[in-house]
Amino acid sequence: GAVVSQHPSRVICKSGTSVKIECRSLDFQATTMFWYRQFPKQSLMLMATSNEGSKATYEQGVEKDKFLINHASLTLSTLTVTSAHPEDSSFYICSANPGEGQAKRGGYTFGSGTRLTVV
Amino acid sequence: QKEVEQDPGPLSVPEGAIVSLNCTYSNSAFQYFMWYRQYSRKGPELLMYTYSSGNKEDGRFTAQVDKSSKYISLFIRDSQPSDSATYLCAMSVGSGGSYIPTFGRGTSLIVHP
Secondary structure: OOEEEEEOOEEEEOOOOOEEEEEEEEOOOOOEEEEEEEOOOOOOEEEEEEEOOOOOEEOOOOOOOOEEEEEEEOOEEEEEEOOOOHHHOEEEEEEEOOOHHHHHOOOOEEOOOEEEEEO | OOOEEOOOOOEEEEOOOOEEEEEEEOOOOOOEEEEEEEOOOOOOEEEEEEEOOEEEEEOOEEEEEEOOOOEEEEEEOOOOHHHOEEEEEEEEOOOOOOOOOEEOOOEEEEEEO
16 A cells, blocks of 8 residues: 655754654655644644645645745655754644545555654 | 534453444535544544444444434444444535535544453
């Protein structure tokens, strides 16, 4: 099946620095990727939708200047957390749209997630 | 009121028990209903999906959707320690709306030997 590779799986950074998270679709092209954030014991919250070759669409309340999303190719999307602060510590997960047929069947493919800790 | 409500648990059961996981929702436009399993520090993986109302069975797993009550369930028979994970319900509107799933907060399941 479709696989989404996400790196790094875990990162610790100092407050004020930037962190880049990569998401790659393996063996398929993902014209659309989604970025989620998940706090402990909370649901996945959609942050933004990225479309290859165009600007990302951010959900209400998500700072686009803080969470920079780039989707420069059909297989790679990146999320950069700029000037990270401790409150940005969370679990970030990407997901790829596998196409309408699979999307109908809930078959969004998720990356393995990145645990970001800002100290 | 959140669109999708799910008790976070944890739910602790002995091995071999029948597990019942549930979600309620408020948006009557939801047509596609999914259950995802998420192991600790991993991304979710699709377990079951159902379109509209009805039951669906896959091995030890049975998904039920009752649209009239806006209530969905996942049953796990003969539960195993390897079933210990967080189970997230999700649903989407589908055509005319969006297929992007709206998630519940997940129920933590612990199956002890």
